[in-house]
Amino acid sequence: MFELLFTKFDEKVQLTEEEKELAKTFFLPKKLRKRQYLLQEGDISKYVAFVEKGTLRSYTVDERGVEHIIQFAFEGWWIGDMYSFITNEPSTYNIDALEDCELLLLSQQAEEQMFEKIPKMERFFRILVQNSLIATQRRLVGSLSQTAEERYNDLVASCPTIPQRVPQHMMASFLGITPETLSRIRKQASLKK
Amino acid sequence: MAKTAIAIIGATGNMGSAIAKSLAKGPYRLLLFAHDKAKLESVKQDITKATPSADIDCVGCPMDASWEADVIISAVPYAAEKDVVEKIRNVATQKVVVSIANPLNETYDGLVTEPGTSAAEELQKLLPSSKVVKAFNTTYAADFAQPVINGQQVDAFIAGNDEDAVDVVKGLVTTAGFNAIVAGDLSKSRTLEAMQALLIQLTIKNNYNWLAGFKILHN
Numbered sequence A: 001m002f003e004l005l006f007t008k009f010d011e012k013v014q015l016t017e018e019e020k021e022l023a024k025t026f027f028l029p030k031k032l033r034k035r036q037y038l039l040q041e042g043d044i045s046k047y048v049a050f051v052e053k054g055t056l057r058s059y060t061v062d063e064r065g066v067e068h069i070i071q072f073a074f075e076g077w078w079i080g081d082m083y084s085f086i087t088n089e090p091s092t093y094n095i096d097a098l099e100d101c102e103l104l105l106l107s108q109q110a111e112e113q114m115f116e117k118i119p120k121m122e123r124f125f126r127i128l129v130q131n132s133l134i135a136t137q138r139r140l141v142g143s144l145s146q147t148a149e150e151r152y153n154d155l156v157a158s159c160p161t162i163p164q165r166v167p168q169h170m171m172a173s174f175l176g177i178t179p180e181t182l183s184r185i186r187k188q189a190s191l192k193k
Numbered sequence B: 001m002a003k004t005a006i007a008i009i010g011a012t013g014n015m016g017s018a019i020a021k022s023l024a025k026g027p028y029r030l031l032l033f034a035h036d037k038a039k040l041e042s043v044k045q046d047i048t049k050a051t052p053s054a055d056i057d058c059v060g061c062p063m064d065a066s067w068e069a070d071v072i073i074s075a076v077p078y079a080a081e082k083d084v085v086e087k088i089r090n091v092a093t094q095k096v097v098v099s100i101a102n103p104l105n106e107t108y109d110g111l112v113t114e115p116g117t118s119a120a121e122e123l124q125k126l127l128p129s130s131k132v133v134k135a136f137n138t139t140y141a142a143d144f145a146q147p148v149i150n151g152q153q154v155d156a157f158i159a160g161n162d163e164d165a166v167d168v169v170k171g172l173v174t175t176a177g178f179n180a181i182v183a184g185d186l187s188k189s190r191t192l193e194a195m196q197a198l199l200i201q202l203t204i205k206n207n208y209n210w211l212a213g214f215k216i217l218h219n
């Protein structure tokens, strides 16, 4: 249940066996079935989620009812609405499961308690937040200045199995292009190989 | 709102089935567990017949039911709770666990718990990383079908140490049709369990027919 999380911890901090046992007690293990919501627009995001298994996406819905995908999360990734999590304001996002998922949820209160008991964890989460800030900036710059093809290549580089795991129209929504444009890009990419 | 998933362990019992039936009307996903699969399936079918919109599944083991849940209701006899805890411990951390047990002795004239503790506090000791909340122990199973008795809405008391967890349980109690009253921290469970012991004794003595409850009269 915690294998992947501890692999991630081990990459950045060294925890003793006792600290690992203690760390487990701060997480809420949660199974989500395909199409179920972790968060719906208007909810306060009480948790950030680590993905042990499965795929999720976060998205907003505009006034015309069109979905815009902000992020996907696969095994070993984190997902949540940081803004709502930190401010306790209602979220403008939806997060749902694209496959059956096994998650480890962390509430703000549990996170604080964990930092107090295992100060090393604060380092882990600082690096995590840094990396997520970098990824957000890249995505922002990408959407302002990259071609659709470049953005597609970046997405596939971040998760090579994504074309098999996520429906075309969702990848298109993430990239901010139509499914037709995406299928043209993919056709060209396969010709180049 | 994303649905709250509730595991009911012991869902074929008097209480487990009554709680499941009344919560099925609310915005919840119900995950039922009991050993007797055929009986469990018939509980599910009864509920779906009464509430076609119910989001409800029978789950093969208490651990899987609890893993998928946000809230776990332990609807087994007090003596069986240790056994249940061993199975769900690893997936119950940080979750709301509802203690409904009344730890009565076999002759119903006393409690098996020591003075200075309660079934709820003992459960909290067994699950130190969970948020145990006492609820539904002062309402009989039959009250769920009739939460208003003689024109009075039955009071249902809640006790717990975690404010958010108490709020979640307040939502369940209200959905079930009772008047929720937060009694205080988890140690108030001692009083709540003793109150129900008294009500059981009076029910037997005065023939209340197992349809009875508490009501605080106030201005």
Ligand SMILES: NC(=O)c1ccc[n+]([C@@H]2O[C@H](COP(=O)([O-])OP(=O)(O)OC[C@H]3O[C@@H](n4cnc5c(N)ncnc54)[C@H](OP(=O)(O)O)[C@@H]3O)[C@@H](O)[C@H]2O)c1
Pocket: B009, B010, B011, B012, B013, B014, B015, B016, B033, B034, B035, B036, B075, B076, B077, B078, B080, B083, B084, B100, B101, B102, B103, B136, B137, B138, B139, B140, B141, B142
């Ligand atoms: N009856 C009431 O009006 C009332 C009111 C308030 C509170 N309570 C409390 O509610 C609890 C349940 O009472 P009840 O009257 O509903 O009892 P019940 O009708 O005997 O039901 C008990 C349930 O627990 C299951 N169970 C028993 N041992 C188990 C074990 N080791 N592991 C897993 N499941 C087990 C049983 O089915 P399987 O063995 O098939 O799994 C059954 O589903 C008790 O703690 C009681 O004090 C009862």
